[in-house]
Amino acid sequence: MALMKVKFDLKKRVKLAQGLWLMYWLAVMAGILVFSMGLFFKIELRKRSEMMDNNESHFVPNLLILVGLMACGVNAFGGKICHDSLVPAKFAKWQPMLKFFLGGCVLFNALLFFTALLCFTMRIALQFTLAEGLKNSMKYYKDTDTPGRCFMKRTLDLTQIEFRCCGNNNYRDWFEIQWISNRYLDFSSSEVRDRVMSNVEGKYLVEGVPFSCCNPSSPRPCIQYQLTNNSAHYSYDHHTEELNIWMHGCKEALLSYYGGMMNTIGAMVLLVTILEVGVMVGLQYLRTSLETLANPDEPENESEGWLLEKSFKETIAEFMEKVKSLGKGAQVEAGEDGQEQAVATVS
Known part of the structure; x- marks a missing residue:
């Protein structure tokens, strides 16, 4: 029906x-x-x-x-x-x-x-x-002179500005990588040498973030370095200065x-x-x-x-029967091909 x-x-x-x-x-x-x-x-x-x-x-x-x-x-x-x-x-x-x-x-x-x-x-x-x-x-941020990576800094900076974010998960991700190129470091400075020597991998790590992490809505000039050192800045508490930089990550x-x-x-x-x-x-x-x-x-x-x-149940059953008949037909053809090959091998 x-x-x-x-x-x-x-x-x-x-x-x-x-x-x-x-x-x-x-x-x-x-x-x-x-x-x-x-x-x-x-x-x-x-x-x-x-x-x-x-x-x-x-x-x-x-x-x-x-x-x-x-x-x-x-x-x-x-x-x-x-x-x-x-x-x-x-x-x-x-x-x-x-x-x-x-x-x-x-x-x-x-x-x-x-x-x-x-x-x-x-x-x-x-x-x-x-x-x-x-x-x-973020690891390639500093490689502005390396072919294939020279635009990474620009891409990351524009992303952090557009999406109002900083780092991967948060701004502290920048503390774990060297994002300042050796080209712009003064290795004649004892402070720079000490910081590089103190790192196992010989990297120059700082408690700082790129300028693109700065929040333009902050009432004070942006603090990019020594972010967790309250004594390094006047009237500053990194726990309450949420407007200083973007707090959430870009991911x-x-x-x-x-x-x-x-x-x-x-x-x-x-x-x-x-x-x-x-x-x-x-x-x-x-x-x-x-x-x-x-x-x-x-x-x-x-x-x-x-x-x-027909009814839905009958239609499904008919469709399954067609699928099964196609599968059997393929198996029969495969078997016939195998027999023909065996006969050809014997002869």
Whole structure:
């Protein structure tokens, strides 16, 4: 028995076809939006690719770009079918391929849903990528004369200024690395030599941060060095001077920025998926209502449309039987090939 059977007359079929045509072109615009968001997200990641540990984070924006292009093509084709369905002669040429087209739509909707899930879960992958990438970037901050790293200082400074952050987890991360190049250190100074010699790895470590960590809202001039030494500065307590520098790390700031962006894109892709499912269901009703016309030359007659030709349980069982028969066919062909090879070897 057909699932969710509905009766259609000419007026209902025309309204359905026209409504689907509008929805398909709305879905084309949604596909363009998905493509644009994927491109925008890819550009945003490229801006800070130096601070990321690998290129796996570009998989999701690349998938969004691909899905957006596919949505434009699929929905434009569906809109053409709905437009031609009003003329029986034109619709007849599309009728043989409609089942395959609807099957492709099911797979495409599954891909859309998978893409939306990836958008929501990408924050986890970004967390590890940014944690390691920022840590390495801070180590290369001083290498302004090294090819391939000469722009790292600029990238990190702009990031800390734009996102109002300091360090990886917090500003104390700068205390653990040498971020001042040896080129700008006076090794004739006993203070510099003592500080370098006192470090096991021979690094010049200071309790200081780059200028980009300074908060411009601070009422006093920015204190960048000896941040935890209250006696080194007049009327200063590093526990209460929260306005002096940015207190939170760039990892959380960037995760919040990219995470919010991906949640928005994921929600948008989910809405596009719902729209795609809606037009797919509508096209199935349109197809079946036109196929069940007793006489295609008399479109005024009533016809029936349905979502599935059989019940959901029967449809699943039939699908599984087809899959099993395909598997058995592949095994038989493999066995025949093996026998032919054995005969050829013996002869």
